[in-house]
Structures are given as C-alpha cells and as structure tokens.
Amino acid sequence: MQISSRSSQLTCGKHVLDLSTPVVMGILNTTPDSFSDGGSYYSGNTFSLDLALRRAEQMLAEGAKIIDVGGESTRPGSATVSEQEELDRVIPVVEALVSKLDALVSVDTSTASVITESAKKGAGLINDVRALQREGALVAAAETNLPICLMHMQGQPDTMQQSPEYSDVVAEVVGFLRARIDACLAHNMAPARIVLDPGFGFGKTLAHNLALLQRLPELGDLGYPLLVGMSRKSMVAQLLNRPVNERLPGSLALALLAAQRGAAIIRVHDVAATSDVLKVLSAVTE
DSSP states (O other): OOOOSSOSEEEETTEEEEOSSOEEEEEEEOOSOOTTTTTTTEETTEEOHHHHHHHHHHHHHHTOSEEEEESSOOSTTOOOOOHHHHHHHHHHHHHHHHHHHOOOEEEEOOOHHHHHHHHHTTOOEEEETTTTOSTTHHHHHHHHTOOEEEEOOSSOTTTTTSSOOOSSHHHHHHHHHHHHHHHHHHTTOOGGGEEEEOOTTSSOOHHHHHHHHHTHHHHHTTSSOBEEOOTTOHHHHHHHOOOGGGOHHHHHHHHHHHHHTTOSEEEESOHHHHHHHHHHHHHHHO
16 A cells, blocks of 8 residues: 655654555544534534543544544634634643543644644644645744645635636646645645645535545655545535535445545544455455
C-alpha cells in the first residue's frame, strides 16, 4: 500500500505519527450545529467536557491515532462564530485531551488565536479548511512549529454549495494547493510540516467529488501526505439516497477507495468500523 508523502512519519509536537499505512482521525466537534454530530456533547444548552472526553477515549480505544477537535461548524450554509466563542469551545477540550488522555490532538480551525492557544495547550496538528487564508492564520501557524493541513474550498461555508464550477476540478485544486504550499514555505515552514486535503464536499458537486477521488494520486504527486474526509457527507446521500445515520457502508467504501489511492489520514465519525477496514486492507496489501 503506497502512501504519497515526503516521509512515512509526521512529527506532531511530542507525538510521532507513523504514516507508513493509513491512519484514522476521529472527529470530535464541540459545536451545537455540525451536520452529523452537532450537539452530541451538550446537556441542554451546556457543553459537557466529560461527555467529550468519554467519546475521545472511546475513539482512541477503537483505533483513532488523532482526535480532531472543531469549534466552528463548516457544514454547507453554516455561519461563522466569534473568536471568543471558538476559543471557549476548543481550548478546554484540547487541554483535557492532552493532560488526561495524552492524545494526539488536531484542531480544526482557521482562527489565528485558536491556532496559537491550541499549540500552547499541547495540540499536535492544525487542520484548516481555509488553508491559512484568514487574517493572521499563516503567521500564527508558522510560529507553532506544528504540522499544518491545508484544505481546498471554493467559496465559504455559507455559500460554497450554491453553484460550484470548475473547468477541471483536479487541476484547479492542485493549483490552489501548490499556491498555499508556496505561501507556507515563504514563511519558513519546513516541507515536512505540510499535509494536504482536497476538500471533499467543500464547494464541489458529486461529479467533482468523484473526480477528485478517482484522480487522488495526482494530488499525491505533489509529494505531501493526504488527509481526506468523506465520512457521512452528502456525496454518500447523493449516491445512495441515505440519511446521515445510514451512511456508514457508503462512508467505509469511500475510506477504502481513498486509502487505496494514497490517502495517509482518513477523517471519520465511525472509528471502529473504519479501523477494521484499514486493517483488512493492510493485511491484503502488505
């Protein structure tokens, strides 16, 4: 099984992530409105840190190598949250995951202050759907000395699915990511810190998503580890006509196809099932 990357290891603060075979990133949204697990860790209107920790502990036991914490929903049509609200949602969770579970924590954020404060609390990876384009994010990320995942998105979450258009979606995504890589390198980020995400479902139709998956090795040719997230997304609904809670089989098929095409990190809600799929794939392809 071939992973497209400059190295089979990714240094994430005190953790070293082995990418010689694909790994699972478990999703832990601290938002009340994310499309699949929004509000899962709330008791009434109050966020429960204990519930979030129990879920993270479960995902780690099921095989997740990374816990991805997000405090701002980026589902289609979502609204932005204030900087302080995002800090309040994310930082206590990062601190608890690191101190209580010794977890490798990724922070799903585009906000400079959240990047900085998360790194101070022990986060090991920054996962930015806006590819460090928000004001101050690039400088903040460069100063953390952590790996950075740069994702492609056409438009913004509140409008991205209204009418996405490309002449060649793969070529345009590759071109965008090359430009963001150059911006990172210009800020003295080491190439070994860069991870790429084509942004499935972020300003893309079903046809765009399928083209990206089919031609995923072309993104791997850029020479950096690939992170993909298709778990429970609308592309599964469009293919299979399934509601969110019935999208596991389709999500597993997409995870398998992505891993076969060179994805190094698979971002999912269903950790145990995805881990099983990847173990079988590894056994067959070793």
